[in-house]
Amino acid sequence: MVRNQRHRSRVAQAATEYMMVVSVIIIAVVGASYAYVPTFRNGVACLADEVSTMLDTGRIGNAGIKRDDGAGAAGCCSGGCGNNTSRTATAVPPAGS
Secondary structure (H helix, E strand, O other): HHHHHHHHHHHHHHHHHHHHHHHHHHHHHHHHHHOOOOOHHHHHHHHHHHHHHHHHEEEEOEOOOOOOOOOOHHHHHHHHOOOOOOOOOOOOOEEEE
């Protein structure tokens, strides 16, 4: 029984170490992409702007319920990012209708 517990502990430790190595590699790739690829940097800035707008207004595109008068942040991505300008989000109807 003790041997089985040791084996599980080693397996769990190996899995944790594997996840740590993978996460470090991913962070390195993202960091290098951000530093050397302007398109990636612009995409990150656009994503940050869109997330800020979503958090300010409580809406994603036209979907969701407004939290305020709609005067949230409007930045570089108000019309969509890159070639993805044909979004088809629709407003969510109120509950019970």
